[in-house]
Amino acid sequence: MLKTIRANIILLIVLMLFVSLCGLGLFTYKYYRDETELTTKYYVALTELEAKKIDVEILRTEKNARDLALMGELYYKFEKDRNVAIETMREVFENYPKSLGGGIWFKPHLMFPNERLSCIYTFRNKNNQIVVDKAYETEEYNYLNQNWYKEIAPNITRDDNVEWSLPYYEKEGGGTRIITAGAGIFDQNKNIIGISTVDWAIDNVIKSLETLDNVPKGSFTLFANPKKDYIIATTDPYLNGKDLTGKSLKNIPWYSNNLKEIRYLPLYHNVIYVPFEKKLENDMELVVCIPMLELYKDVLKTVSLLASLMILICSLLGCLLYNGLKNHLLKPIDKLIYIANKISKGENDIEIKIEKPEEFAKLASTFDKMTKDIKTITKEREKINSELAIAKSIQMSSLPAxxxxxxxxxxxxxxxxxxxxxxxxxxxxxxxxxxxxxxxxxxxxxxxxxxxxxxxxxxxxxxxxxxxxxxxxxxxxxxxxxxxxxxxxxxxxxxxxxxxxxxxxxxxxxxxxxxxxxxxxxxxxxxxxxxxxxxxxxxxxxxxxxxxxxxxxxxxxxxxxxxxxxxxxxxxxxxxxxxxxxxxxxxxxxxxxxxxxxxxxxxxxxxxxxxxxxxxxxxxxxxxxxNGVRSDNDNIMTFKDLASKENYQNFYPWIQTVCKKWGFSENTINAIEMCAEEIYANIEFYAYNGEAGEFEFAIKNNSDSVELKFTDSGKEYNPLEKPDPDITLPPEERPLGGLGIFMVKQMSDSISYHRIDDKNILMFTILKT
Amino acid sequence: MELELKPFGVSGLYVKASGRMDLDNAVEFGTKVKETIEDSEGIDELIIDFGEITFISSFGLKVILELHKEMSTHGSMKLRNVPEAILKSFKMVGFDKFLVIE
The missing domain is CATH 3.60.40.10 (PPM-type phosphatase domain)
Known part of the structure; x- marks a missing residue:
């Protein structure tokens, strides 16, 4: 879970909206699938309808060819009368008003042994009359050498066979496009003796394919014979349909043999086409290619509208939901937090009121009560504190101050x-x-x-x-x-x-x-x-x-x-x-x-x-x-201690303090200190042998001199007995010792040593300077 | 007493002492200076700055004499900034006749 209620609510709303979007998405998807299926079915049916129209013509042409073949058989068996035959052919064509023309063509020397070529060709002229065209009977034309004859005749094996030629132009380099259908003419022994042909002008078919109604913009068609691998016509805008008539299907880049299922072609000139394909009666095939976007235009439009509508509704719903929760849950919480913060900072004169929702109203009133309690407690505490302060001050005042x-x-x-x-x-x-x-x-x-x-x-x-x-x-x-x-x-x-x-x-x-x-x-x-x-x-x-x-x-x-x-x-x-x-x-x-x-x-x-x-x-x-007792004799100070190196630390400051108190000059203090130190050292080292014995030092302040008195209980020792050093000697000959007592003597006005009651007493006077 | 020892020039030693030079610390002062001279070989010039010395007793004088003797065997010793009172003490014991006081 997330840290804050706000975050949790947002998460919940987002999840909810996501789920509903998923549901709606599924619905949309199903709608899309159903609609596209319907569209597809429609175009499959359309393609079939177009194919049917062509099939009718194919079947009629084939039937025409077989009728003509039957007529040829009769002509061979019984009459061998050309005029009767022509008349009969006219009658046949009366039944097939859409056929352009056709003929019967016999194998060499079969009809008349001395005539190599034997045929009759009739066609429908401009006045819709069936007339004979003798040009086809000449040696120059030599029907046996014509492509259509070679394409049809060798392939006919049975009497129910109808064979089709490749498409060709009526005249060289132009004219009507024709496909010729041929059927076999047989004798009593079922041996083939010739063929009948009927010309099928396919320009009309192609025209109708070019102007196919009810297909979206950008669609095109292919009319071909995949079995024999040739193109009859195509309206592919990227190819020249006229040139491709009779050429291999390999010239169609998008074409492949298994167009049976409805599927999407690979991208062709940046467009995805959906091919609708229908096999025709005589192994021919009709393919209608429709751009996918055009095909599903309406569906896609509806779906995108639906999707935008859904997103819009979801966003609106989300906003409404969040707003509602914010007003009813987050706002009161924020308010309580704000108030709690204020209280924690010491403000307690706050009216806490939330009217709705009820739960928060209750919480707020509890809060309010709590705050008021805190106020009371704070007041009491302040009272106690002030009493404590008084107690403290009473306590303090009991101490001497x-x-x-x-x-x-x-x-x-x-x-x-x-x-x-x-x-x-x-x-x-x-x-x-x-x-x-x-x-x-x-x-x-x-x-x-x-x-x-x-x-x-x-x-x-x-x-x-x-x-x-x-x-x-x-x-x-x-x-x-x-x-x-x-x-x-x-x-x-x-x-x-x-x-x-x-x-x-x-x-x-x-x-x-x-x-x-x-x-x-x-x-x-x-x-x-x-x-x-x-x-x-x-x-x-x-x-x-x-x-x-x-x-x-x-x-x-x-x-x-x-x-x-x-x-x-x-x-x-x-x-x-x-x-x-x-x-x-x-x-x-x-x-x-x-x-x-x-x-x-x-x-x-x-x-x-x-x-x-x-x-x-x-x-x-x-x-x-x-501070000690001020003696009656205001001008005498005494110092008592054990003479040791450590205690010397206390001795000279004492002298300095006393001397300063009495206001002695630097020189006098210097002299007193020098003498005191020398005698202190003598007592420490000689009288007591360094064993820290007791001594007393007294100093008396006279008007123009200072009297010093040292008393110790050490062994008898008179420093004055030491001989004076010769201070005129060159330094290298001078001994190191003996300077101290010499200086004491120099600085003192008078100096005397006494041994009284086992005590050494040394007294001297220094003149104030 | 505080002591500051620092070498100067090629083979000089500068000593600055402050405070009292007395029974309590004169010997220690002398020992420290002598040790420094011995440790750093070839010291032939010793300068002692008396500027911050407030008091010198006979123990201090004894040490000064000792150092002077020591230095005169292989160099020289000079005293600097000697206060009036201490100069008086030097004179009293005749040190002024051989000490080099700047």
Whole structure:
């Protein structure tokens, strides 16, 4: 079957019309066959009629010849009186008024032994009198030598035989065309003694054939003797009939011996002829050739008229049928499709009305009802949506959104951002002081989405807040929170959460990760790294779960970046996730930027990554930056760390930050850095032998100088004892080492080494320039 | 520190370093340059572009001296675009007396 109803209908109509055309075609064909048969029969009869006319003349001529022969026998047996014979011949010819003439001719010396030639020839003169023509009796004429005599006499064997001569002209080169019929004259012993002849003028016959009535234009005839193979006459317009008289039938191109059946001749001068043939009494034959198109002209006319009429009727019928189906079936369907399309595009204020046919009217009214239902449902859905939007905004407003939240606290900065997904989600964050010095921040994600997740999130947020106001110990705090969430969780939801509790005075931080994404941490101006922290249980599932607490020391400038899986699991059009690698790269490509800029940048990176893919989850981030406590002595800064090659990465940026903050010149910073690096290397390599021991660096900003102090607990080592290198030596003689401490000495205004309490202390002053 | 090494002329090597040349990476810098010289035989001219160097410590100076010694056995070494602060350091340790500074 075809794809559309329209195509199927057209196919059906075409098939139907084809079948009816076939039927009508069959009818037409039968009509054509019957009519042609009738026409054929008519012309067969016509030909037979014409043949009959000729046959009558042939038979009469033959009878005339036999009568004459009988007369000849009597003349021979009894009278031998010429005058009586002539008189008798006249009487014979009286009975055959159409015969032209004739004679009796005896074999030599039979009639009269002393006369070689013996004959009598009479003919009908202009006055219709039968007179004797003595010219035929002369030796000059010598009938024995004439063609007609030779053609007839030898062939006669019995007394009922009539033989025919070839056609010939009466006079040489013209005159009437004649065929002579001859019969035998016998004696008592049945021996042939002579012949009688009668001349049959065939011009009349030919004339009547030339002007044959009742045959179509272009027809022609052939009158011939096929047995003896000669043509008597033809009216073939492409041949010269006169010249062909008495010639072989081979001269007729279209002629063949078996013209017995009615059939079509091969194309002859671009016309197909139908031959109608009739054998005559004396082996002669009459053929009437009629051009086929002329023959069946009327039939063909009728048939072509019929055919055009049929095609016309079928086309009309087809159009009517298609039109009817279109109006009653296709149009309503198209209308419904059009309406359905409009509805699917959101238009629902459409009146759907189809009056007929009844089936479509019903369908349309059902459609109409459906549309109205959709309208109602849409309205309800809009209401729900607007309520959900309100719920979402209530949920969002429950999260702290004013930054900075504690403008008077300089120990830390905090910033949070949440790009909510369309649906109400379960991400949240919170932060507050749980006592004078301890600040707690958390980021969490409730499993699932929608209203249940949102409600559960509100409950959890309240529980966490309440518990944290009463419990200080982090381990107990998180256990208590988990317990309370478990008891309020009847629907099997759960929460992942990361909590940080920091003593803002010391930088000591407790971290608890409850199945949440590991946070990123940036220490001492270096790069962000994922914090290697135990994942623990998720909240809300196991009531008596134990949680491991991670302790770490934050130094001034350190940043903790927390986020939810909305960041790392954001998808792009290839179904790839944004992922932790990309996140790490994103946050690290922004050095020396504020924490707010980091959230903005990550948000834009995630958006760029996702492209057209709609956001499916909340994207939430919370960043905490520890600034440290401003010491009473505003002009001293200290840095504590393990001396290692890796930690050096944190050390020099710290110095740069401090120096820039105090506004030192490039030269001063250069000198401080050069000295600090040299001493750092000495501590790392010589005091601790490369084993990463602890050291402290303090820098004091005086009005015109900077004091530096290095303290380490390594083995005793005084770099000042190293001898100075000779800088005047040619390069090839100069040793590679010893330059560093030499430079420190050069750049310092004063420098001193102390060994106190197993500690190396190196102090020096650099003048500001 | 970022390092760009490219040959020039018949047998020259052009080195452009940027960033800090200090405890953290001076040794690595020296090793890379030396390796390049050894790998491409017949280098007799070394140019180090200091244009993008922000800081040089004693470790950096040590490497420069080392390279100078290395090159003086079979060619020459030139320094280019040396910033003021670094020139000061060179002078402090007497390097200005033998280094070819353009």
């Amino acid at each position: 004013i930054f900075p939240p504690f403008p008077d606290k300089e120990e830390f900065d905090i910033y949070a951002s949440m790009v909510a997904a369309k649906e109400v989600g379960g991400d949240f964050y919170d932060f507050y002081f749980i006592d004078d010095n301890h600040f707690m921040f958390l980021i969490a994600d409730v499993s699932g989405k929608g209203i249940p997740a949102a409600l559960f999130m509100m409950t959890a947020k309240t529980i966490i807040n309440n518990v944290s106001q009463t419990v200080q110990n982090p381990k107990i705090l998180i256990q208590e929170i988990n317990k309370k969430i478990c008891s309020n969780n009847k629907h099997g939801l759960f929460i992942t959460m990361f909590v940080g509790i920091i003593d803002v005075t010391s930088g000591k931080m407790y971290c608890i990760n409850c199945g949440h994404n590991p946070p990123l941490i940036r220490r001492n101006g270096g790069n962000f790294e994922y914090l290697d922290i135990d994942s623990n249980y998720i909240l809300g599932v196991i009531e008596d779960a134990e949680f491991s607490i991670y302790e770490t020391q934050l130094n001034p400038g350190d940043v903790v970046y927390t986020y939810t899986d909305g960041v790392t699991e954001a998808l792009n059009s290839n179904e790839e996730m944004f992922g932790e690698e990309r996140l790490l790269y994103s946050v690290n490509s922004l050095k020396d930027k504020g924490i707010q800029d980091i959230t903005k940048y990550v948000n834009s990176e995630v958006k760029t990554f996702s492209g057209d893919v709609p956001q499916s989850d909340d994207i939430t981030m919370l960043i905490f930056k520890y």
